[in-house]
Amino acid sequence: xxxxxxxxxxxxxxxxxxxxxxxxxxxxxxxxxxxxxxxxxxxxxxxxxxxxxxxxxxxxxxxxxxxxxxxxxxxxxxxxxxxxxxxxxxxxxxxxxxxxxxxxxxxxxxxxxxxxxxxxxxxxxxxxxxxxxxxxxxxxxxxxxx
Ligand code: RB5
Numbered sequence: 001x002x003x004x005x006x007x008x009x010x011x012x013x014x015x016x017x018x019x020x021x022x023x024x025x026x027x028x029x030x031x032x033x034x035x036x037x038x039x040x041x042x043x044x045x046x047x048x049x050x051x052x053x054x055x056x057x058x059x060x061x062x063x064x065x066x067x068x069x070x071x072x073x074x075x076x077x078x079x080x081x082x083x084x085x086x087x088x089x090x091x092x093x094x095x096x097x098x099x100x101x102x103x104x105x106x107x108x109x110x111x112x113x114x115x116x117x118x119x120x121x122x123x124x125x126x127x128x129x130x131x132x133x134x135x136x137x138x139x140x141x142x143x144x145x146x
Contacts, residue, residue, distance in 0.1 A: 001124070004058035006032040006045035008071065011064035011108035014116060018062065021117050025124065030058050046074025046083075053102050054080040061103040062120065072105035079144055082137070087111055089122040096126035098133045 003022050007015040012034065019029050032048040034040050042065040049061040049071075061083075065071035068085040075083040083103035086092035087110055095101035104123045106116060128134075 050078030
């Protein structure tokens with residue numbers, strides 16, 4: 001799969017670790033930055049990840065800031081994006097199975113690199129279950145369209 005990745009200054013080190021991990025799993029990473037530790041504004045990168053996923057340029061996205069909150073809020077403003085902050089694998093798995101999340105977010109100041117790898121691996125391997133969950137996800141998307 002093509003995975004869009006974006007991060008702010010607080011998450012550069014973790015982004016690079018996760019980027020290498022995702023590539024080692026056979027995926028292609030579209031790195032949307034930042035690639036600097038200079039203080040920057042996370043909405044820029046949340047929007048970039050969201051637009052890459054919504055346009056189909058990427059299949060899924062991974063967004064990392066200090067907490068995962070700001071960058072996910074920004075990504076979620078792009079129509080068609082369902083970004084979920086996940087700090088452990090169970091929520092990450094269910095965000096795919098039930099919510100059809102297309103952007104995974106987490107915080108570089110919250111999770112360590114080994115836990116982040118487990119979260120990412122679980123999330124990438126999980127598939128949306130559809131059926132009753134499809135109706136509920138559609139209800140969410142209908143709110144966006146109303
Ligand atoms: C940056 O200091 C921090 O606010 C940002 O990384 C993120 O945690 C925002 O939600």
